[in-house]
Amino acid sequence: MTSGRLVEYEGGGDETRSNPWLAELQQQMFVEINPADANNAGVKHGEQVWVEGPEGGKIKVMAFVTNRVGRGLVFMPFHFAGHYQGKDLRNKYPEGCDPYILGESCNTVFTYGYDSVTAMQETKVSLCRLQKA
Amino acid sequence: MKLIKRSTSPSAAHQKNLNRREFIKHSGLAVGASALASQLPFTMMEKAQAQATQLTNTPEIATIKSVCTHCSVGCGVIAEVQNGVWIGQEPAFDHPINLGAHCAKGASVREHGHGDRRLKYPMKQINGQWKRITWQQAIDEIGDKMLEIRQQSGPDSVYWLGSSKHNNEQSYLFRKFAAFWGSNNIDHQARICHSTTVAGVANTWGYGAMTNSFNDIHNSKAILIIGGNPAEAHPVSMQHIFKAKEQGAPLIVIDPRLTRTAAHASQHIRLRPGTDVPLILGMLWHIFENHWEDKEFIRQRVYGMDKVRKEVAQWTPDKVEQVTGVSENELYQAAKTMATHKPGTFIWCMGGTQHTIGNNNTRAYCIFQLALGNMGVAGGGTNIFRGHDNVQGATDLGPNAHTLPGYYGLAEGAWKHWATVWDIDFQWLSGRFDKALYDDGTGANKRTMNMSGIPVSRWIDGILEEKQNISQQDNIRAMVLWGHAPNSQTRAPEMKKAMEKLDLLVVVDPYPSNSAVLHDRTENTYLLPASTQFETYGSLTSSNRSLQWRDQVIEPLFESRPDHQILYQFAEKLGFADQMFKHIQVKNSVPLIEDITKEINKGTWTIGYTGQTYERLKKQQQNWHTFNTTTLIAEGGPCDGEYFGLPWPCWGTSEQQHPGTPILYDTTKPVAQGGLTFRARFGVERDGVSLLAEDSYSKDSEIKQGYPEFSADLLKQLGWWNELTDKEKQLAEGKNWKTDLSGGIQRVAIKHGCAPFGNAKARCIVWQFPDPVPVHREPLYSNRRDMVNKYTVYGQKYLTTFIIIDLHSVCYRMSKVHFSA
Numbered sequence: 001m002t003s004g005r006l007v008e009y010e011g012g013g014d015e016t017r018s019n020p021w022l023a024e025l026q027q028q029m030f031v032e033i034n035p036a037d038a039n040n041a042g043v044k045h046g047e048q049v050w051v052e053g054p055e056g057g058k059i060k061v062m063a064f065v066t067n068r069v070g071r072g073l074v075f076m077p078f079h080f081a082g083h084y085q086g087k088d089l090r091n092k093y094p095e096g097c098d099p100y101i102l103g104e105s106c107n108t109v110f111t112y113g114y115d116s117v118t119a120m121q122e123t124k125v126s127l128c129r130l131q132k133a
Numbered sequence: 134m135k136l137i138k139r140s141t142s143p144s145a146a147h148q149k150n151l152n153r154r155e156f157i158k159h160s161g162l163a164v165g166a167s168a169l170a171s172q173l174p175f176t177m178m179e180k181a182q183a184q185a186t187q188l189t190n191t192p193e194i195a196t197i198k199s200v201c202t203h204c205s206v207g208c209g210v211i212a213e214v215q216n217g218v219w220i221g222q223e224p225a226f227d228h229p230i231n232l233g234a235h236c237a238k239g240a241s242v243r244e245h246g247h248g249d250r251r252l253k254y255p256m257k258q259i260n261g262q263w264k265r266i267t268w269q270q271a272i273d274e275i276g277d278k279m280l281e282i283r284q285q286s287g288p289d290s291v292y293w294l295g296s297s298k299h300n301n302e303q304s305y306l307f308r309k310f311a312a313f314w315g316s317n318n319i320d321h322q323a324r325i326c327h328s329t330t331v332a333g334v335a336n337t338w339g340y341g342a343m344t345n346s347f348n349d350i351h352n353s354k355a356i357l358i359i360g361g362n363p364a365e366a367h368p369v370s371m372q373h374i375f376k377a378k379e380q381g382a383p384l385i386v387i388d389p390r391l392t393r394t395a396a397h398a399s400q401h402i403r404l405r406p407g408t409d410v411p412l413i414l415g416m417l418w419h420i421f422e423n424h425w426e427d428k429e430f431i432r433q434r435v436y437g438m439d440k441v442r443k444e445v446a447q448w449t450p451d452k453v454e455q456v457t458g459v460s461e462n463e464l465y466q467a468a469k470t471m472a473t474h475k476p477g478t479f480i481w482c483m484g485g486t487q488h489t490i491g492n493n494n495t496r497a498y499c500i501f502q503l504a505l506g507n508m509g510v511a512g513g514g515t516n517i518f519r520g521h522d523n524v525q526g527a528t529d530l531g532p533n534a535h536t537l538p539g540y541y542g543l544a545e546g547a548w549k550h551w552a553t554v555w556d557i558d559f560q561w562l563s564g565r566f567d568k569a570l571y572d573d574g575t576g577a578n579k580r581t582m583n584m585s586g587i588p589v590s591r592w593i594d595g596i597l598e599e600k601q602n603i604s605q606q607d608n609i610r611a612m613v614l615w616g617h618a619p620n621s622q623t624r625a626p627e628m629k630k631a632m633e634k635l636d637l638l639v640v641v642d643p644y645p646s647n648s649a650v651l652h653d654r655t656e657n658t659y660l661l662p663a664s665t666q667f668e669t670y671g672s673l674t675s676s677n678r679s680l681q682w683r684d685q686v687i688e689p690l691f692e693s694r695p696d697h698q699i700l701y702q703f704a705e706k707l708g709f710a711d712q713m714f715k716h717i718q719v720k721n722s723v724p725l726i727e728d729i730t731k732e733i734n735k736g737t738w739t740i741g742y743t744g745q746t747y748e749r750l751k752k753q754q755q756n757w758h759t760f761n762t763t764t765l766i767a768e769g770g771p772c773d774g775e776y777f778g779l780p781w782p783c784w785g786t787s788e789q790q791h792p793g794t795p796i797l798y799d800t801t802k803p804v805a806q807g808g809l810t811f812r813a814r815f816g817v818e819r820d821g822v823s824l825l826a827e828d829s830y831s832k833d834s835e836i837k838q839g840y841p842e843f844s845a846d847l848l849k850q851l852g853w854w855n856e857l858t859d860k861e862k863q864l865a866e867g868k869n870w871k872t873d874l875s876g877g878i879q880r881v882a883i884k885h886g887c888a889p890f891g892n893a894k895a896r897c898i899v900w901q902f903p904d905p906v907p908v909h910r911e912p913l914y915s916n917r918r919d920m921v922n923k924y925t926v927y928g929q930k931y932l933t934t935f936i937i938i939d940l941h942s943v944c945y946r947m948s949k950v951h952f953s954a
Binding site for chain 2: 055068078081084093098099122125
């Protein structure tokens with residue numbers, strides 16, 4: 001699996017997901033899955049899917065079935081937070097301060113691994129398992 | 134300049150002379166009323182009466198210039214403010230970088246001025262419930278707890294996680310703050326963004342930054358983007374890329390995913406994630422095979438290409454295809470495009486950097502450009518697009534675990550340099566740190582003052598790891614997450630545990646962030662509302678090393694406070710405000726930004742942050758329309774001859790009026806006009822081979838060969854010492870171009886056409902790194918079992934890390950040299 005950015009949000013996304021104009025444009029955390037992989041996992045576009053990482057983390061997100069990713073690769077944006085392993089944490093924010101859009105963080109499943117010189121984390125390649133939720 | 138002509142007729146709000154609160158209240162009512170009206174019988178509706186009420190005391194609309202806070206492109210923002218309320222936003226058509234364009238994020242920054250979902254007051258958890266408290270209570274309680282932890286566990290048990298969202302002055306102040314607190318446990322997002330770029334690139338040719346600019350891409354004859362998706366991450370940069378493309382430059386995008394950027398590509402290459410090195414070396418295989426390399430450039434300006442050739446020789450097209458999944462034909466085509474369309478630019482982002490061998494990837498990219506002779510030329514370069522709006526400035530000046538501002542490092546000399554700038558007794562400063570010695574990971578024992586702190590990527594290990602495995606007195610017991618989104622970091626389940634184990638968790642942010650909700654803490658958790666950059670002012674450094682000045686758009690919203698004010702309050706509570714703000718004026722607990730800019734100018738010689746005074750930056754901001762949109766040079770007007778943002782290095786003192794360096798290592802210009810050589814950073818020879826440039830020098834240089842970095846001694850040897858004034862001589866004696874606070878050494882070197890940092894070759898071999906020549910290693914979690922044993926990850930050989938002993942057998946160390954200036 002790999003991760004990246006969306007034009008509507010920035011970084012961890014707390015600020016941009018709290019902006020109504022941007023929130024309206026991108027309302028759901030998702031995982032891009034190649035049609036072949038989706039078919040093998042029995043998952044259809046728009047359905048919920050569990051993405052499980054090799055170190056025990058798992059997240060429940062919407063399947064975005066697309067050829068943007070090749071077979072054997074899934075992509076997730078990293079701007080979302082506020083859901084944790086299937087649980088919505090909205091009621092834990094101070095009143096009136098919860099971002100409009102919440103979602104699972106892909107880094108709940110991304111794993112250990114650091115650059116040998118600078119301790120950069122390895123977020124552009126790891127492994128996962130998909131299961132229909 | 135307006136996109137849409139505004140109606141000159143008075144708005145509803147003006148007609149009734151409402152204040153903001155009433156206006157919002159009434160407009161809310163109005164929505165309800167119109168919804169109701171639609172259900173009323175026609176006869177009950179009154180005909181609308183346009184009330185041509187005469188306006189009285191209409192507040193003027195002020196136009197304020199700022200810069201977008203969402204990415205490092207540095208787009209100008211024009212805010213319209215009336216009566217203290219941010220009412221409108223206009224595209225900055227005359228801004229040289231964005232030329233009126235905004236992406237979705239930039240177009241909606243006005244929302245910052247409303248901030249419905251902002252954290253409004255300081256808050257504290259009591260029995261798991263958020264309660265509003267005062268600032269005073271927050272600072273007192275947090276400060277008392279920190280002092281208690283300091284007493285019991287030492288200063289390294291409090292971690293200060295800063296941000297790329299600070300402006301330059303706040304970033305610098307944040308680093309200074311940690312120094313005065315007495316710990317290097319401070320870091321920020323650059324670590325998990327482009328740290329491998331900074332380390333890889335700086336170790337190749339001297340500076341770790343984007344070499345050219347977004348605008349300079351107009352001059353590119355080919356564009357290669359690997360592991361970057363600017364169409365989404367840096368949307369406004371695309372207009373510069375498109376300009377080159379419209380002029381005929383092919384666009385090659387290398388990415389495992391068909392991104393929105395790849396959709397525009399002339400050629401899209403999908404590689405298996407984590408195989409950048411074999412892919413680049415595979416392209417070099419075609420380049421060497423077809424003799425497309427720039428032999429004269431390599432002879433004059435590159436060290437160690439012969440070693441690269443040996444590594445490249447084994448990456449035959451079939452082997453490259455096995456590892457990367459990219460066919461011979463595809464790669465040949467891409468290599469040929471780059472070799473036959475020169476100069477070409479090479480752009481990369483997180484797709485290349487965020488790997489266990491990120492530093493190998495970034496060095497492979499540099500070597501590619503060196504082989505083609507694409508460095509130091511307009512249209513060429515390694516154009517590294519940074520992430521956050523001020524991540525470049527924060528890297529240069531701010532919260533970093535491994536260095537003081539300006540990449541001076543953490544050795545005693547670096548501390549003494551800054552102690553002099555701060556006018557503080559070095560012994561006093563030293564006394565703020567833990568006095569004990571710890572294993573620095575290489576077998577040597579050092580004080581934590583002289584060791585890299587725990588990097589942001591590993592703070593959770595600083596909390597969870599056994600105490601004896603960490604080179605400091607105790608675990609991290611208090612975390613301050615200041616402008617940091619923890620969901621940008623991996624291993625969330627372990628992070629949750631770590632947050633729950635802390636004695637104290639403090640979040641300083643305009644929003645509560647994931648740090649407020651991820652854990653199940655019930656006490657000793659504080660949320661402090663910080664202001665955004667639109668509620669304060671100061672400078673920032675965009676990706677292309679250009680500094681820009683933001684004016685303040687609105688007053689801090691709700692009870693939020695700007696970062697520098699909060700830092701002052703903590704410094705006061707923790708007992709070092711007098712020393713820390715010795716030369717910074719403070720009014721009503723708010724430090725004066727301009728005084729901080731001055732202090733940055735006074736001390737940051739290494740990367741040329743000395744010439745960008747706030748006066749010059751403000752003048753440029755007022756005249757941003759006078760800059761050429763390709764070269765970024767001001768054509769006439771008050772800034773005539775200066776480059777936009779005085780891109781660093783802007784050498785010498787401001788009296789020298791250096792115009793900034795728009796393209797790094799460009800020998801076609803004199804240094805005084807923004808020209809440069811490769812930096813002599815790695816000594817003058819290696820194994821008997823010279824590391825200095827051969828027959829290559831910047832225009833008008835009086836030394837027509839390579840030369841080492843300038844020092845007082847070198848000036849004397851050259852017979853140039855007496856060109857210093859008496860005052861300069863006093864300060865320059867025994868110093869070099871980085872530590873001479875008079876600026877005289879830099880001034881005299883530049884006067885003779887020389888680069889203060891020397892004239893050397895770029896190097897393809899970084900002998901201090903685990904892999905001196907970039908090689909392939911499989912990702913830690915690889916999908917190719919057959920490759921894992923062939924291209925192994927690092928073993929026990931690299932047993933050290935920043936100051937944490939590694940959890941797995943895969944161990945990483947922090948090179949002691951890679952960032953030091």
